[in-house]
Amino acid sequence: AQSVAQPEDQVNVAEGNPLTVKCTYSVSGNPYLFWYVQYPNRGLQFLLKYITGDNLVKGSYGFEAEFNKSQTSFHLKKPSALVSDSALYFCAVRDLYSGNTPLVFGKGTRLSVIA
């Protein structure tokens, strides 16, 4: 069965500093990996995805993520955090070779960027 772990419930970072939100996954085959962001009282917004190819994926709002197959990780990063990046971030995985399985989400990491 596929699963996602976001080991940190909360990440605090000062504005202008680099940020990292961690995600590890478990699938039996090859993964599709996604990052979503949720602002208060809103649905989830897609940030970026890894399907295949380059391990470094660039997405919306200056975010990027690096796929590391040996460490089964897909950490979300941004070189310089903004206060407006404060939100709830979700990592999600789908197993490429397990047929029509649903997307599985982590429990989310709350990012707080302090001015």
Place this chain on the structure above:
Amino acid sequence: KAGVTQTPRYLIKTRGQQVTLSCSPISGHRSVSWYQQTPGQGLQFLFEYFSETQRNKGNFPGRFSGRQFSNSRSEMNVSTLELGDSALYLCASTETSGSPNEQFFGPGTRLTVL
């Protein structure tokens, strides 16, 4: 293109009642998935519909049901509401089922059970 819409945005019900939530996907999207979001559990998958057929079902009791219409709009129903059903219910649409395409989420319906 209009985004995913969900109605109503807020609902207050009492235990034992039933509720129906509606989701209209992005035009052209034929797959609709439903999720329950609670602070402690994150996003829990409820079910997915594609072309009016349920493709996947999560680990929820039979009180939770859904359907999809020929225009791809979807409804989910929760019968005999319990306090623990209080949550944000999100629906998401994508063009096809099981694809690598990202899902597009609606704003959610906030259900409060008293």
